Amino acid sequence: MPVLLSPPEAANLLPVPGVRLGVTEAAIRKLNRRDLTLIELAPGSRVAGVFTQNRFCAAPVQVCKQHLPQGDIRALVINTGIANAGTGEQGLAASNATCDAVAGLLDIEARQVLPFSTGVILEQLPVEKLVAGLPGAQAALQADGWYEAAHGIMTTDTIAKARSVQVNVGGKTVTLTGISKGAGMIKPNMATMLGFLATDADVAQPLLDVLVKEAADLSFNSITVDGDTSTNDSFILMATGQAGNPTITDAASADYAALRAAVVELSIWLAQAIVRDGEGATKFITLRIEGGADREECRKVGYAIGHSPLVKTAFFASDPNLGRILAAIGYAGIADLDVSRLRVWLASAGEEVLVAEKGGRALSYQEEAGARVMQEAEITVRVDLARGEASTTMWSCDFSYDYVKINADYRS
The missing domain is CATH 3.60.70.12 (L-amino peptidase D-ALA esterase/amidase)
Structure with missing residues (x-):
């Protein structure tokens, strides 16, 4: 649905x-x-x-x-x-x-x-x-x-x-x-x-x-x-x-x-x-990438997160395995990204949770809070690259079992 x-x-x-x-x-x-x-x-x-x-x-x-x-x-x-x-x-x-x-x-x-x-x-x-x-x-x-x-x-x-x-x-x-x-x-x-x-x-x-x-x-x-x-x-x-x-x-x-x-x-x-209405989707994910040197590198980060099967399956499971988001940001293609300045939040239903800062897990982060956010049908991932004033907003969804079923049966 x-x-x-x-x-x-x-x-x-x-x-x-x-x-x-x-x-x-x-x-x-x-x-x-x-x-x-x-x-x-x-x-x-x-x-x-x-x-x-x-x-x-x-x-x-x-x-x-x-x-x-x-x-x-x-x-x-x-x-x-x-x-x-x-x-x-x-x-x-x-x-x-x-x-x-x-x-x-x-x-x-x-x-x-x-x-x-x-x-x-x-x-x-x-x-x-x-x-x-x-x-x-x-x-x-x-x-x-x-x-x-x-x-x-x-x-x-x-x-x-x-x-x-x-x-x-x-x-x-x-x-x-x-x-x-x-x-x-x-x-x-x-x-x-x-x-x-x-x-x-x-x-x-x-x-x-x-x-x-x-x-x-x-x-x-x-x-x-x-x-x-x-x-x-x-x-x-x-x-x-x-x-x-x-x-x-x-x-x-x-x-x-x-x-x-x-x-x-x-x-x-x-x-x-x-x-x-993404095939098999159960979560609608907004990707808000801020603080980029230009809009194009913000889009690179957004695509890396939004495309990652590991990130998408974690969202489907409501599993706050959020290191997958950091990994996606890291391979997005920004060669001189200073991860020690980067910050990542999860948000939904009026609640925003700081997940990562200073190159690792935020001291204030509690996994219970991350799990609570990921239970929602609409989730925002906000990333501050701390490199400039550029920003972009993109949209993606999770991967469920049904995605495989739909595409495996597509021609039948």
């Missing part, structure tokens, strides 16, 4: 003017499963995105990278079950054929379509099933289709991830709604996930391109479940421009600041939801 995460309610997901979504069952990998989602954007919409840095990136990612810079994107199509990664020229042909089919249905050009896939790697996409399912997805297009779409993009997720927020921009109420999927193979850059966030704000394309990268860096690129970087990761930000606000063109303006804050807030929520 997800860690303190409730399923979305359809009534709480707000339509974004200029966006319609349709979901259907195309039997791409399994029968009786919502596995094909079509998103239609109104003319004039602007789209920006960031993608996996895995060199073995999937065919749909390659096609997206070709289509997105050309602008005037009018549709997105997402299938689950088959990732269409490690599929060579045949996989590329399948992604292009998907775009051709969507273009024919919507009377647009193939270059105006962005394809996305998630699921099993190294298996060919049954493009004939996908194409046959598209008319059903088109027939289901509706403005309030976010709830169905959140379910339609799931793979090993146990819960759909979706949320809406509204903010005042230029005297107009601007709506933002987003969905994400992911539970395993999660590690930036990006994490093994798909994220789609739409707003009706009017924002210039150059600022949208900056905003999607900033939001991803503070959210989806700050989570880890298991340290594996996927072949298909994509985060897409869509702006239809139908809210009626003056076009945002200045990154220093109050309007951009308001929109940026809302996009980042929603992106962080969607990213945290992925970690809370």
Whole structure:
């Protein structure tokens, strides 16, 4: 079960003017499963995105990278079950054929379509099933289709991830709604996930391109479940421009600041939801690394702790075997780290416990206090590197027996 995460309610997901979504069952990998989602954007919409840095990136990612810079994107199509990664020229042909089919249905050009896939790697996409399912997805297009779409993009997720927020921009109420999927193979850059966030704000394309990268860096690129970087990761930000606000063109303006804050807030929520639903997760762990010489070395420490199987299994067992955290910090890659100045705390439910200082166990530390904190479902690990003013916050989860079961049985 997800860690303190409730399923979305359809009534709480707000339509974004200029966006319609349709979901259907195309039997791409399994029968009786919502596995094909079509998103239609109104003319004039602007789209920006960031993608996996895995060199073995999937065919749909390659096609997206070709289509997105050309602008005037009018549709997105997402299938689950088959990732269409490690599929060579045949996989590329399948992604292009998907775009051709969507273009024919919507009377647009193939270059105006962005394809996305998630699921099993190294298996060919049954493009004939996908194409046959598209008319059903088109027939289901509706403005309030976010709830169905959140379910339609799931793979090993146990819960759909979706949320809406509204903010005042230029005297107009601007709506933002987003969905994400992911539970395993999660590690930036990006994490093994798909994220789609739409707003009706009017924002210039150059600022949208900056905003999607900033939001991803503070959210989806700050989570880890298991340290594996996927072949298909994509985060897409869509702006239809139908809210009626003056076009945002200045990154220093109050309007951009308001929109940026809302996009980042929603992106962080969607990213945290992925970690809370991490495969087999029972603990949600916040990693707050402070006092770094720069943000990058803070992230190195956060990743080292968040990736460590020894740390993660200790959290699952609620075992304050906290030397594992010190070991992870020590191998994070900061060659001149002075461990005699470093301090480490555990915190949860209003209680913070100093664990380590001056190169070893804090004199005040009692294992009973550490065990009490580790019993909680939400735990914060705070590390002060005592090297500067930089800091970062990241999110991870524990490893349970179920993680192995889920991934051992994934293809069955």
